[in-house]
Amino acid sequence: MNDISGSQATALLSFLQSESFILKEGERVDIDCGRTSAFGFVLRESVHCLAENEAALFEAAVDEWFYVPHLSGFSIRNREVGTAEVLIIRFEESGALALGEQRTYSCRLPHSRMWAEAFAAAVDAPFESLPDVTRLTLQSHLYALTAAWLLRSKENEADGAKALLRLMERTYRLIGNRFNEPLNLEEMARESGVAASRFYQAFKEYTGFTPHKWITATRLNASLSLLSNSPASIMDVAHSVGYADELYFSRVFKKHMGLSPTEYVARANRRIANLCPVFEGDFKALGITPAFSPPRGWTERWQELMPRLRDAQPDIIFTQPVSEEILLELKHIAPVEMIIWKNSNLSWRDRLHRIGQLLELSGVADHWLTQFKLKAANARRLVQLALGHTPFLIVSAHSSGYRVYGRRAKKMSDLFYDALGLTSPAAVQQIRILDTERLEDISTLCDNALLLVPDTFSEWQESKLIADWNILHPNRAECLIIRHPVPSLYNASFYGGLVDETVSRLMEDEK
Known part of the structure; x- marks a missing residue:
């Protein structure tokens, strides 16, 4: 034998x-x-x-x-x-x-x-x-x-793993689209043909959340904007996001947000004037749509803005640093909170915390940041599995050229190199920002690139960008395309979207 x-x-x-x-x-x-x-x-x-x-x-x-x-x-x-x-x-x-x-x-x-x-x-x-x-x-x-x-x-085995990824993506999207309906997870697991324990484990690997926690998070996030931006009663909001019992919804809301729905409504329905576009995504994370938001560059014609701002009758005004003359005029309309966000040590996380504190919504800010931390930890695990310790250059493509974000560019390196664990190339350790009109000028910095492109990019533009990079690096270079909204406003919603897009792209490559 x-x-x-x-x-x-x-x-x-x-x-x-x-x-x-x-x-x-x-x-x-x-x-x-x-x-x-x-x-x-x-x-x-x-x-x-x-x-x-x-x-x-x-x-x-x-x-x-x-x-x-x-x-x-x-x-x-x-x-x-x-x-x-x-x-x-x-x-x-x-x-x-x-x-x-x-x-x-x-x-x-x-x-x-x-x-x-x-x-x-x-x-x-x-x-x-x-x-x-x-x-x-x-x-x-x-x-x-x-x-x-x-x-x-x-x-x-490989085909089964890919099929499982597709199943998790469908389940994730189904929850996102039908969170307001009764969802029987046990039935979903049974119908999938996957063992129930594997179904729950795979979902957590894909999202960083268990299915039950993701349904709860999705429902509560949806309830914020309904509570703050509509005249609906708490009972109606509870029913709208999938809770048949108003009291149970209130208990879950307070457990996660640190305050009751009634308290949230009272604080979130204040009329807010937001004069800084960057803060828009921070308010969105708190479920708030400001009553007044001027276009970018308003400080150049601020006198024209004041009558419209007065008509909006804000309870509070949030703004970036402005001149003493403008600040004095704003204070005649409503209390002003001026937040220095550019070229300061205040991170976007700290800014979200501060806005939450100013609006007495610290629990809501903490809830959002806890969710972000879980998502980022899950994305970091996927980055390590898919990319390992391979160095990647962070490159933003735009209409007039390309921008490299080096290790000293905190806005991007804090997310991709620190939070998500992407390995930075040696050539960018001392670089903050490097702008160029030609891709060839930065191609020698690293063979592999994480390419940030506007969500207005067509599939053809995306494919051409990858092809151009690969031509410059014929020896098995890797490209990871990450889409983002335009303009790039460095706030909570922007970073949350980048993490979601990174996970989606990594999963797409696995399929």
Whole structure:
């Protein structure tokens, strides 16, 4: 007997018995393998199989095999009009083949019909009662069947991982689109054909949240804008975001936001004038739409703005640093909060905290930042899995050229190099910003690039940018395209969107 290298050398398989089950339309049979394992083969029609310990449902068609692990309950149901026939081949396994770790599914195996017919010929006959030649033949068929199954499992592993990613993306989008409806996660997991435990684990790997926590976060985030920007009652808002019980919604809201919906409404419905476009995404994170927001560059014609600002009757005005003359005029209209955000040590996170404190919504700001931290940690894990420690240049493409964000450009390096764990090239360690009109001018800094492009870019422009970069780096350069809204306003919503887009692109590449 030839040696088998590795841990499979001691693997032993012992055929025990073949059984045949005839199932008429609608009939079901339950199989208890106990301490034995089994392969199943569909001789006629097709059947639906359910591995009860995994809540995994799949269909096995005629001439397809499936595996039934030991210590598991397993049921087979005929949902077709005709009569189905299933062959069950029981055996004992020992050693390190790890068949029990295989995903439950069905598949065809080449040249395996003859094995099934040989096992079918021995139905209900105890192994000991069979002739020596038959026993040796069935034993050899069992090893051949197991080897073929393991080979097919390896081939299917990559496809299965990709299919699981697609399933998680669909589930993520479904929750985002239908969060206001009753969502039965257990049913979603069962219908997916994936074991319930794997379904929940995969969703958390994809999003950083469990499905239940993501539904709660999505519903609460949606409730903020409804509470602050509409005259709807708290009961109506609760129903609109998927909570049938207003009191339960209020409890969940207060647990996560640190204040009741009623308290939030009172504080968020103040009339806010936001004179700095950068702060817009911070207010959005708090669920607030300012009552007044002028266009960029308003300070150049600020006298024209004042009558409109007075008509808006703000309760509070938020602004970037302005001249003493403008500040005095603003203070005649409403209390003013002037926040220095450019060229200061105040990070966007600190700014969101400060705005939250000023509006007595610190709990809402903390909730958003906690969500961001979870998303960023998940994105960091995906970056490490997909890109490892490969250095990447951060390049922004725009209409007039390209901008490289070096290690000293905090607005981008804090997110991509620090929070998401992207490895920075040695050539940019002392660089802050490097602007150029030509891609060739920066191509020598690194072979790989994370390319930030406006969301107005067409697919053709995106493809051409990748092609141009690859031409400059013919030796297997990598490009990761990240889309962002225009203009690039460095606020909470902007950074949250970059993290979501990074995860989406990494997942897309995996598919």
